[in-house]
Amino acid sequence: MHILKSTSLIIFMVIISTTLSAQEKIAFKVSFLEPKAHYADVEMDISGLKDDQIDLKMPVWTPGSYLIREFAKNVEGFQVSGASGGALSFSKVNKNTWRINTAKNSAIKVKYRVYSFEISVRTSFVDESHAFLSPAGLFLYPAGKLKMPSTVTIIPHANWTKISTGLDKVAGKENTFAASDFDILYDSPIEVGNQDIFEFTAAGVNHEVAMYGGGNYDKEVLKRDIAKIVHEQTKVFGVNPNKRYVFIVHNFNSGGGGLEHLNSTVLGATRNAYNTEVGLLRFLGLVSHEYFHLWNVKRLRPIALGPFNYDEENYTTNLWIAEGFTAYYQDVFTQRAGLQTPERFIASLASAISTVENTPGNRVETVADASFDAWIKQYRPNENSPNSTISYYSKGSLIALIMDLEIIHSTQGKAGLDEVMKAMYDEYYVKKKRGYTDAEFKAMAEKIAGHSLTNIYNDYINGLKTIDYNKYFDYAGLAITNEAAQSNEPYLGIATALREGKMIISQVARGSGAWNDGLNVNDEIISIDNYTIAKTKTGNTEMLKYVAGRSVGEKARVTVIRDGQEKVIDVNLGRNPAVKYSISALQNPSAAQMAVRKRWLKLE
Template identity: 35%
Template sequence: MPEAVHYRVSMLRPHSHLFEVEATFPAAPESLAAVLPVWTPGSYLVREFSRQLQDVSATGPGGEPLAVRRMDKRTWRVESGGRAVTLRYRVYAHELTVRTSHLDGSHGYFNGASLFLYTEATRGLEHHVTVEAPEGWRAFTALERRGDVFVASDYDELVDSPFEVGPHTPLTFTAAGVPHEVVVWGDVVPDASRMCSDLQRVCEAQARLYGGLPHRRYLFLVYLTDKGRGGLEHGASTALLFPRVGLQSARGWEDFLTLAAHEYFHLWNVKRVKPRALVPFDYSQENYTSLLWAFEGVTSYYDNLFVLRAGLMSASRYLTRLGETLSALQSTPGRKVQTLAESSLVCWVKHYRPDEHSPNSAISYYLKGEVVAVLLDLELRRLTGNARGLDDLMRLLWKRYGDGSGVPEDGVEAAAAEVAGQELSAFFDRALRSTEELDLSPFAHVGLEVRLRPRESTNDRGGTPPPRTKGEGRPKGWLGVVPKGGATFSAVLEGSPAQEAGLYVDDELVALDGWRVDTGALLTRCEDKSPGDTVRVTVFRRDKLVEVPVVLGQKPADAVWLARMDKPTDAQKAAYQAWLGTLWEEPG
């Protein structure tokens, strides 16, 4: 049997935030080059994990010291003389995200890419991990356990299997015959039994699409924090970061379920069916593909849909949330600048590194990708008389590429044409490779109309009809800034009155027409005025007081909602029912 790479991860001094790692590599060539990834799969940003790695030393099989030389930002070289080498080093971990690692007195979480040095020569060997933790702490991971050792078939599986270590008592449930664990850090779940039962229903809804689950067991790692929301998918687990207060409201619970549904759907769409450009992963640099819209955007479409299919969201709520997505797209000027394909390709420097200009220059492949996914689903249904849809496309991709061989750059489009029974080049040219507005006419196939209205407030996400209020229809003044809170702006929108007049993101708001305001009051007072009115906005620009006169524009109609047609045909009602699994006449 080939030798394995062995790691020992110690966290006996958790208040130091330092993981102590021992990595033993079997006999190798005369010189061993140990390297650390610069990114982690599923999160397309060069994160430079090696900046937190310190105190590297090396010994031979008899404990004799060996010289270690750092070659570059991520490589350490040892002249091993062909012998086995043990590297010892420490990793600082005090960043609680699903992509990094975190160690303190309450737990230890580590994502393999940020912790485990590897060599290209041994990357394909088994990788074994033992964990040394404070008394009363247990280690949780999706890896197979042999006694006290966790076993990964190779380095890729190791990186794809985060660890959570702490004094936790896991929740358990079975979905589609497969055992699942939920490990929660940060607080007590308000209703643990509901969390398990709802997650079970979501998992089983996804299993029904594919005819079963692709894993033997699954682990949800849930991190409840004061703020922040995100997830990272893995081959048999996921890490979810969610605000604890969110679990106490209906909307928050719904958001948690859609987040979990999103990461769980990646079991198929990303972890097994993946872009060929990511096969194999190159951990040393960016891995470019224009297909992320199909893997993240399509998954974003399905996350809400599977909560609906699980019976945990009404059809009306689903349409409201879809309207909110359409509203977010409609209010992003960058949709007219960056194509969806380019958004996928350059996410390494755009999506994961947003700045104040991002709303004007870029579009999220999650956001626009979700809208393209629903349009593709409805278009496939229209072209095939509701015989086939996006579900069939996903099953075809699973059948064809589920072995991990990777989807070629034109593979999704070719498979979609196969499902449709005809070419879809016009659809994809417009949706992926153009900045032209999307054709929303496929909604008519299911008896829906896309309608727009101005937003009622900065908290208005769209998705719902306008309220029937006094003064309805009166044009409102519009400044065109996005508030950051307090006295600053996070963006000045392209072509807005604020931009034309010369307001900047780094301006510190002082007053409107001589009266002190914060950004919330600024926008409200501008909306109380009429288009064409001039207001005086006073700001500190660096350390100089500046007054900027702004001629207000008319508040744009960028809040979208999906309205049912007044007189739908029987065919439209049937298509609606086939799509959402709900009778047209049924409320909610």
């Protein structure tokens, strides 16, 4: 009996071993034969093949950046060989799919080059100084097999000595990293070069900061301040989901932007702004934004954003939560961490409100629609975008603000938006292991608030009503004032740009005199009345001064060149509708109002 059991066990283990050895395996190798020409050279080894053909695909977008970017356009020199080294046939069956005839080969090698010369946090870039690899635009995947694991071996170019990535190292293999599936691979950017690396520990997590491009940053200051942000954010959720986290920072003469990943982020920064109060706070705000995405988006996310479809758009109406709430919290946490004062935080809210209310598109497009249409509008703005769209970042942050104040007020300080985010994280990411629907987020927020939030949804999220800011600020003993309310400044309604020595209209504001009376984008302004507009950098300023000297209701005779022909257009000067908000404390706030303010700002 014992012998039979042992024999059965041996047979079982052999079967398992044979099955595993026969499974498909994928190994990538990336080298840089011509970095000055901006190429990454990729080899993809696939073994364990059984089918006569295999389709290899490249994503058309990268998660976190909602635009079809057509990464396959950068692929060159595609070739395939079998186990013996002979060439195998293949065909391109659509824009991002290569169909390979395996010719009964169980193992094949695919080689291709990727042109990498777009500076952004979401696209690969290679030159003689470094390589930034954005995996969604670099690595192919077998159709229908996104769950396959893979390894990536990096062969740095001469004189490059460092690799920074959130991927796990493969023991015993130099510069080789492992991804458990393609979602993980596509979510793990790689920096290769001579970046300045320093580390710190916060919330029990080891953090690596990889600085490319130099800069006047103080490592100790960044370690201290970023750690404060990490601690404050972790406190909300009670858990930090990583053991290790990587910041890849690209420092430029003028840089910005960020892209979140599961255990890393890529940030753009201005290299010589770290030693100024404004520059440092701007960078720390970006850090705060992308780090908060660890919970909000990378784990707690709209149900449409995972599992990802890399072939086409992934639509959701909830980017106002995914990005807008994160935009709100980025400043909340720099304030809680003591990196900016409550007064400065409140002033930044006034500025954000002014920006949204000065955007005509805020009265045309709902924030839910802005989320859904991100794929065709957010990343493809044109001269009319301010008139027809609103940013789900900026408007979403204001929705977060009023929800926070509403919930703190209605629960008498027992809960706020923090509790909504934690409850959603626990329920949908931890417990149900899926994304949430719009209705589910609303239901949780209402549960925490203790009452319906339908009015906020109907009026401000799915509707176009102007937010009643004073209602919500009053909860905290604050008042918002439009400092421009009494202004009677005349307004033409255009923005201009100096192009090739010509003063060109670049935007026309909806509802303005220019809009109503027919000035067009791309018109060259020659004169207003008999006042000739200077074709210099000071020309726009001079024009604004001239218009400011007129009166509301008067007509301005504007001479322009349109398509080579001179036109004279009489424009009615309206009142400048721009708002400029400030927020101040009420003189005699009640105890209830002070309790809301203290809970909101986490004041002692």
